[in-house]
Amino acid sequence: MNYRHAFHAGNFADVLKHVVLALIVRHLNGKPAPWSYLDTHAGCGIYDLAGEQAERTGEWRNGVGRLDGRNLGKAAEAILAPWREVLARVAADHPGARLYPGSPEIVRRMARRDDRLRLCEMHPKDSAALSDAMGRDRRVKVVEIDGWTALGAWLPPRERRGLVLIDPPFEEPGELGRMAEAFSRAYRVWPTGVYALWRPIKDPAETRPFLEALRASGATKLLRIDLLVREPSDPKILSGSGLVVANPPWTLESDLRSGLPEVARALSQGPGAQVVVESIGAA
Ligand SMILES: C[S@@+](CC[C@H](N)C(=O)[O-])C[C@H]1O[C@@H](n2cnc3c(N)ncnc32)[C@H](O)[C@@H]1O
Numbered sequence: 001m002n003y004r005h006a007f008h009a010g011n012f013a014d015v016l017k018h019v020v021l022a023l024i025v026r027h028l029n030g031k032p033a034p035w036s037y038l039d040t041h042a043g044c045g046i047y048d049l050a051g052e053q054a055e056r057t058g059e060w061r062n063g064v065g066r067l068d069g070r071n072l073g074k075a076a077e078a079i080l081a082p083w084r085e086v087l088a089r090v091a092a093d094h095p096g097a098r099l100y101p102g103s104p105e106i107v108r109r110m111a112r113r114d115d116r117l118r119l120c121e122m123h124p125k126d127s128a129a130l131s132d133a134m135g136r137d138r139r140v141k142v143v144e145i146d147g148w149t150a151l152g153a154w155l156p157p158r159e160r161r162g163l164v165l166i167d168p169p170f171e172e173p174g175e176l177g178r179m180a181e182a183f184s185r186a187y188r189v190w191p192t193g194v195y196a197l198w199r200p201i202k203d204p205a206e207t208r209p210f211l212e213a214l215r216a217s218g219a220t221k222l223l224r225i226d227l228l229v230r231e232p233s234d235p236k237i238l239s240g241s242g243l244v245v246a247n248p249p250w251t252l253e254s255d256l257r258s259g260l261p262e263v264a265r266a267l268s269q270g271p272g273a274q275v276v277v278e279s280i281g282a283a
Contacts, residue, residue, distance in 0.1 A: 003169035009047035010060030027249035040147030045133030180213035231272025
C-alpha cells in the first residue's frame with residue numbers, strides 16, 4: 001500500500017467527488033429519518049494543503065485552488081454550495097491554517113445527531129490520522145479494516161437508508177473490475193442504498209466495460225458523471241475522473257447538467273475539458 005492521499009488531496013478529482021458527495025448528503029438530510037454512511041477507503045479525513053506532501057505535488061492548486069475566491073455563476077455555485085459550506089466551516093474553525101476536508105470530514109460535518117458514519121482505512125498511519133481527525137465524535141466509527149471486506153459484511157445498515165462511497169486508490173491492475181463485482185454483490189444485498197463509485201479516467205477504452213459490468217448488476221438507476229480536464233490522449237496521465245452514482249437523488253442529474261460544465265471550464269488544463277452526465281441504468 002504505497003498510495004497516500006495527502007499528495008492528491010484537493011485536486012480536480014477530489015473536487016468532483018466531494019461536490020457530488022455533499023449534494024447527496026444534503027439530499028439525505030431532506031428527510032428526518034437517520035442515515036448511515038460507509039466509506040470503504042476513507043483516507044486521513046483532513047489534509048494540510050500547506051504540508052510537505054500536498055506541497056510536493058501542488059495538485060490542489062489545479063483543484064480547489066482554482067475555485068477558491070471565485071464566483072462561477074448561478075448554476076455552478078448552486079451545485080458547489082454544500083461543499084463550499086463545509087470548506088468555510090473548516091476554515092473558520094482553523095484560522096491561519098490551510099486545511100482541506102476529505103470525504104469523512106465532509107460527511108461528518110453534514111451529519112445530524114442520529115446519523116452514523118463507518119470509515120474503513122487500511123493504512124495504519126492514515127487510519128491513526130483519521131481517528132485523530134474524527135476526534136471523539138460518537139457518531140463515527142473508524143476501523144482499520146479492508147474496505148472490500150466491510151462492503152461484503154456490513155450491508156444493509158440497520159437504518160435502511162444511506163450512502164456508500166467506494167473510493168479505492170487504483171494501485172493495482174483490475175481495480176475497476178473488482179469495484180464492479182463488489183458493487184454488484186453489495187447491490188444484491190441492499191438495492192435501495194445510494195452508492196457512489198469513484199474512478200480515475202486515464203484510458204477511455206476502460207470506460208465501456210466498466211459501465212457494462214455495472215449495468216449487469218441489474219441496477220436500474222445509475223448516473224454516470226465524468227469530468228475531464230483535458231483530452232484523454234495519454235493513458236499514463238490522469239485526464240479526468242468519474243463517479244457512478246446508484247440510486248441518485250432525483251434532481252442530481254439535472255443539477256449537474258446545469259452546473260458542472262462551468263466547473264469543468266474552471267478546472268480545465270487544456271483542450272478537451274468536458275463533462276458527461278447521463279443515466280446508464282439497466283433497462
Ligand atoms: C483515494 S484515498 C481515499 C480518499 C477519501 N475517500 C477522500 O475522498 O477523502 C484511498 C485510501 O484507501 C486506503 N486503502 C487502500 N487499500 C485499502 C483497503 N483495501 N481497504 C481500506 N482502505 C484502503 C489508502 O490508504 C487510501 O488512504
